[in-house]
Amino acid sequence: MSIQQLTEKLKLGAFYTALLEQETQPAYSDLPFEKRVQMLLEAEALERDNKKIQRLLKQAKLPDRSANISEINFTPDRNLDKALMLDLAGGNYLKYFRNIILNGSTGVGKSWISQAYATKAISMGYSVMYLRVPRLMQYLQSIRGDEEYLKYLARLKRINLLILDDFGVSPLKAAEARDLLEIVEDRVNQSSLIITSQLPIKEWHGYLHNATIADAILDRVVHNAYKIEIDGPSQRKENAKKVMK
Numbered sequence: 001m002s003i004q005q006l007t008e009k010l011k012l013g014a015f016y017t018a019l020l021e022q023e024t025q026p027a028y029s030d031l032p033f034e035k036r037v038q039m040l041l042e043a044e045a046l047e048r049d050n051k052k053i054q055r056l057l058k059q060a061k062l063p064d065r066s067a068n069i070s071e072i073n074f075t076p077d078r079n080l081d082k083a084l085m086l087d088l089a090g091g092n093y094l095k096y097f098r099n100i101i102l103n104g105s106t107g108v109g110k111s112w113i114s115q116a117y118a119t120k121a122i123s124m125g126y127s128v129m130y131l132r133v134p135r136l137m138q139y140l141q142s143i144r145g146d147e148e149y150l151k152y153l154a155r156l157k158r159i160n161l162l163i164l165d166d167f168g169v170s171p172l173k174a175a176e177a178r179d180l181l182e183i184v185e186d187r188v189n190q191s192s193l194i195i196t197s198q199l200p201i202k203e204w205h206g207y208l209h210n211a212t213i214a215d216a217i218l219d220r221v222v223h224n225a226y227k228i229e230i231d232g233p234s235q236r237k238e239n240a241k242k243v244m245k
């Protein structure tokens with residue numbers, strides 16, 4: 001077999017492309033053999049990492065991929081604990097299967113910050129899925145009782161970081177609270193959650209109306225979570241002001 005055929009068989013496309021590059025550039029011939037092999041392997045490793053990140057980004061279905069930790073607005077009116085938030089971006093919460101709860105009124109940037117954490121997690125190789133709770137509930141309702149229901153829950157279970165955006169915006173039915181319990185139960189000591197909500201955490205118990213299910217959900221999610229309360233004005237208004245200037 002030729003080198004081309006062998007690299008195709010072994011799925012070493014980037015290795016082969018880098019080899020062709022080395023063959024066309026005479027400067028490479030001065031480098032030691034081991035160094036040249038190392039460079040080919042590095043090209044292949046880089047290509048694979050990039051492909052993985054592209055795959056993870058596609059799977060995450062983030063509405064806004066531009067959100068970035070380095071652009072979080074830490075003005076004093078927002079009362080954010082910068083050290084904690086930057087530390088979280090380092091990803092230890094993912095390693096230890098802890099959760100993040102982002103609270104605050106409309107427009108303060110909860111969804112945006114959750115997506116900044118999501119892109120950071122993806123860059124570290126974690127799988128992410130972004131879901132809005134109202135849509136998730138509608139979808140689970142439509143497949144409840146089908147084989148698809150268990151398959152979908154199994155799919156969510158495999159995701160390292162699940163983002164549940166807009167928790168608490170619309171009333172929850174008892175069956176929906178049970179769905180939620182299934183989802184959070186699957187994640188205990190296995191994976192992380194970021195939940196964004198306008199509803200203060202102290203109101204979650206009442207919102208989840210059935211006390212037993214509420215206790216079970218809160219015990220699994222809240223006690224294990226970093227809680228970030230965002231104050232200050234709506235970033236929508238702030239952005240609109242900037243555009244008008």
Ligand SMILES: Nc1ncnc2c1ncn2[C@@H]1O[C@H](COP(=O)(O)OP(=O)(O)OP(=O)(O)O)[C@@H](O)[C@H]1O
Nearest residue numbers: 071072073105106107108109110111112113235236
């Ligand atoms: N640090 C930031 N840099 C740039 N834009 C930002 C930043 N934070 C938030 N935004 C923008 O501000 C707007 C409001 O943010 P976001 O949608 O995250 O608010 P929210 O708290 O999720 O609101 P809601 O509760 O209504 O869902 C969005 O258009 C978002 O892109």
Ligand SMILES: [Mg+2]
Nearest residue numbers: 110111165166
């Ligand atoms: Mg939002």
